[in-house]
Amino acid sequence: MSVSPDVIAKIEEGYAKLQAAPECHSLLKKYLTKEVVDQLKDKKTKLGANLLDVIQSGVANLDSGVGVYAPDAEAYTLFKPLFDPLIQDYHNGFAPDAKQPNTDLGEGKTSALVDLDPEGKFINSTRIRCGRSLQGYPFNPCLSEANYLEMESKVKAIFDNITDPELAGKYFPLDGMTKEIQDQLIKDHFLFKEGDRFLQAANACRYWPKGRGIFHNNQKTFLIWCNEEDHLRIISMQEGGNVGQVLERLIKGVKTIEKQAPFSRDDRLGWLTFCPSNLGTTVRASVHIRLPKISAKPDFKSICDGLKLQIRGIHGEHSESEGGVYDISNKARLGLTEFEAVKQMYDGIAHLIALEKAA
Ligand code: ADP
Numbered sequence: 240m241s242v243s244p245d246v247i248a249k250i251e252e253g254y255a256k257l258q259a260a261p262e263c264h265s266l267l268k269k270y271l272t273k274e275v276v277d278q279l280k281d282k283k284t285k286l287g288a289n290l291l292d293v294i295q296s297g298v299a300n301l302d303s304g305v306g307v308y309a310p311d312a313e314a315y316t317l318f319k320p321l322f323d324p325l326i327q328d329y330h331n332g333f334a335p336d337a338k339q340p341n342t343d344l345g346e347g348k349t350s351a352l353v354d355l356d357p358e359g360k361f362i363n364s365t366r367i368r369c370g371r372s373l374q375g376y377p378f379n380p381c382l383s384e385a386n387y388l389e390m391e392s393k394v395k396a397i398f399d400n401i402t403d404p405e406l407a408g409k410y411f412p413l414d415g416m417t418k419e420i421q422d423q424l425i426k427d428h429f430l431f432k433e434g435d436r437f438l439q440a441a442n443a444c445r446y447w448p449k450g451r452g453i454f455h456n457n458q459k460t461f462l463i464w465c466n467e468e469d470h471l472r473i474i475s476m477q478e479g480g481n482v483g484q485v486l487e488r489l490i491k492g493v494k495t496i497e498k499q500a501p502f503s504r505d506d507r508l509g510w511l512t513f514c515p516s517n518l519g520t521t522v523r524a525s526v527h528i529r530l531p532k533i534s535a536k537p538d539f540k541s542i543c544d545g546l547k548l549q550i551r552g553i554h555g556e557h558s559e560s561e562g563g564v565y566d567i568s569n570k571a572r573l574g575l576t577e578f579e580a581v582k583q584m585y586d587g588i589a590h591l592i593a594l595e596k597a598a
C-alpha cells in the first residue's frame with residue numbers, strides 16, 4: 240500500500256512550516272531539503288511507517304534540537320537521505336560509510352577514572368546511562384498496547400532475577416503509582432518526566448502509563464527506565480564526582496541484563512535507539528556541576544562545544560539551569576566506544592574544573 244495523499248500533504252506542509260520558521264534551528268530543518276522530501280514522501284517501511292512518522296515531532300516542536308525519530312529499525316535505511324547527514328552532523332562527522340566500533344564498556348579500565356572533585360566543590364552528582372531496544376520489537380510509534388505490556392512483563396522477570404546485592408531492587412510500574420511518589424522521583428532526578436511534548440508529538444506516549452515504569456535498587460544508584468523514549472534506559476548514578484565507580488556499576492548492570500535479553504544492534508549504527516542522537520554506544524555520561532565563574536562567560540557554550548560536551552539544564556533535556564547547576568555530558572554517542580564516550584565527558588569536565596579554578 241502506498242502513502243496516502245493526506246499524509247503526503249502533511250509532509251509537504253511540515254516542510255513549508257520549517258522553512259517559514261527562522262526561530263527553528265533543528266537538524267531536521269537543516270537536512271529536510273525539498274529534494275529529500277520529494278525522494279522520501281511516498282516511502283513506507285514494512286511495518287507501515289512513513290516520513291511523517293519520522294519528522295512530526297520536529298515539525299510540531301520548532302525548538303527541537305534534533306527533531307526526528309525512527310519509528311522502526313528499517314527507517315534508518317529507508318529514510319537514509321535524511322538520517323545519514325543528520326547523524327553525521329550530530330555524531331562528530333560519523334560518515335555514511337563509517338561503522339560503529341565493537342562494544343567496549345571499559346571493563347578493567349574504570350580505576351583510571353579517579354574522582355573528578357574529591358573536595359566536593361563543583362560536582363553534585365554523576366550519572367551514566369545507556370539505552371537498549373529489545374530484539375523483535377519496533378520503536379514507540381509502531382508498538383501496540385499488547386506489545387508494551389508484554390515487554391514490561393519480560394523485563395520485570397529479568398529484574399526479578401537480579402541477585403547482586405549492589406544491583407538488586409524492585410520494579411515500580413507507573414500505572415498505579417501515586418502522583419506524589421512519581422513527582423518526588425522526577426524531582427530527585429531518578430524518573431523520566433511526564434508529558435514530554437517532543438515524545439508526545441512523535442507518537443511515543445500512546446497507552447501511557449501502560450507498560451511504563453522504573454526499576455531501582457534500594458540506594459537508587461542503579462535504575463532502569465522501562466518504555467519511555469527507549470525500551471530500556473539503564474542508569475548508574477550517585478552523589479559526587481567518582482566517575483569510575485559509576486561506570487563500574489553500570490558495566491555490572493548492563494552485563495547482568497544482557498545475559499537475559501537479546502538487544503537490537505546494527506552492524507553500522509551499533510545499539511539501535513528511537514532517536515538518532517542516541518545510536519551507537521547510547522551512552523550519555525553527565526555531571527551536575529557548579530562552575531559559577533566560567534558559566535557566566537559568554538563563551539561558555541563554545542568552550543563546551545570545543546570539548547565535545549553538551550549542556551543541559553537541571554531537569555534534563557529541554558530544561559533550564561537552576562541555582563547555577565548545569566548538566567554537562569558527552570554529546571556524541573556514535574563512532575566511538577562506550578569507554579571513549581565516558582572518557583570524553585571525564586576529560587572535558589576535568590578541563591572545565593581547571594578553567595574554573597584558574598578564573
Ligand atoms: P537522558 O539523560 O536519559 O537523556 P534527561 O536529559 O531528560 O534524559 O535526564 C533525565 C534525568 O536525569 C533528569 O532528571 C536529569 O536531571 C537527571 N540527570 C542527568 N544527569 C544527572 C546527574 N549527573 N546527576 C543527577 N541527575 C542527573
Ligand code: IOM
Pocket residue numbers: 302303304305306307437468514516556
Ligand atoms: N532524544 C530526544 N529526546 N531529543 C534529541 C529531542 C530533540 O530533538 O530535541
